[in-house]
Amino acid sequence: xxxxxxxxxxxxxxxxxxxxxxxxxxxxxxxxxxxxxxxxxxxxxxxxxxxxxxxxxxxxxxxxxxxxxxxxxxxxxxxxxxxxxxxxxxxxxxxxxxxxxxxxxxxxxxxxxxx
Amino acid sequence: xxxxxxxxxxxxxxxxxxxxxxxxxxxxxxxxxxxxxxxxxxxxxxxxxxxxxxxxxxxxxxxxxxxxxxxxxxxxxxxxxxxxxxxxxxxxxxxxxxxxxxxxxxxxxxxxx
Numbered sequence: 361x362x363x364x365x366x367x368x369x370x371x372x373x374x375x376x377x378x379x380x381x382x383x384x385x386x387x388x389x390x391x392x393x394x395x396x397x398x399x400x401x402x403x404x405x406x407x408x409x410x411x412x413x414x415x416x417x418x419x420x421x422x423x424x425x426x427x428x429x430x431x432x433x434x435x436x437x438x439x440x441x442x443x444x445x446x447x448x449x450x451x452x453x454x455x456x457x458x459x460x461x462x463x464x465x466x467x468x469x470x471x472x473x474x475x
Numbered sequence: 476x477x478x479x480x481x482x483x484x485x486x487x488x489x490x491x492x493x494x495x496x497x498x499x500x501x502x503x504x505x506x507x508x509x510x511x512x513x514x515x516x517x518x519x520x521x522x523x524x525x526x527x528x529x530x531x532x533x534x535x536x537x538x539x540x541x542x543x544x545x546x547x548x549x550x551x552x553x554x555x556x557x558x559x560x561x562x563x564x565x566x567x568x569x570x571x572x573x574x575x576x577x578x579x580x581x582x583x584x585x586x587x588x
């Protein structure tokens with residue numbers, strides 16, 4: 361149990377589908393992050409939320425739409441994805457988003473396959 | 476880009492041996508962090524070393540930091556099969572007042588029983 365729970369663990373979707381990834385943290389943290397991990401590439405930071413407000417959008421295509429209804433929950437809504445979007449999507453949280461000394465706590469990710 | 480780069484990309488050792496992984500980064504840092512990722516799982520934070528520290532220990536882990544060379548190393552002593560994982564260094568920074576943490580591609584460590 362990492363304290364950060366991601367669902368589903370695996371997702372297969374067609375390019376015309378709409379699906380959502382869910383992340384929940386039970387650590388009382390105020391910052392949450394979405395990362396994309398593709399084979400042989402560095403982790404790509406996608407979005408950052410602090411106190412439910414989006415503070416970073418790292419030039420992510422609009423087919424990825426994040427939502428943070430409260431400090432404990434983070435969603436990533438997906439629509440009309442491309443096969444190259446297949447990857448492991450990782451959610452993370454940190455206790456204080458304004459601090460450099462708050463390590464990230466990761467969930468176990470959602471393995472997404474776009475067919 | 477702030478991200479660190481790990482070296483080597485892959486490392487295979489026998490159980491009981493020591494494993495050393497290196498990280499280089501590009502700009503000045505406040506601290507550097509090391510994470511481990513088991514196959515198909517999320518990353519787990521291992522250790523944080525601040526820019527004014529040169530060495531830090533945690534159990535079988537020893538981390539060094541050389542800010543003049545913009546490099547860090549992670550040493551795992553007396554390795555075990557359970558240490559098989561990918562290891563990443565990370566450099567947090569604060570653009571606009573909120574933390575961003577960037578990672579490299581990692582070192583894939585295999586410990587052979």
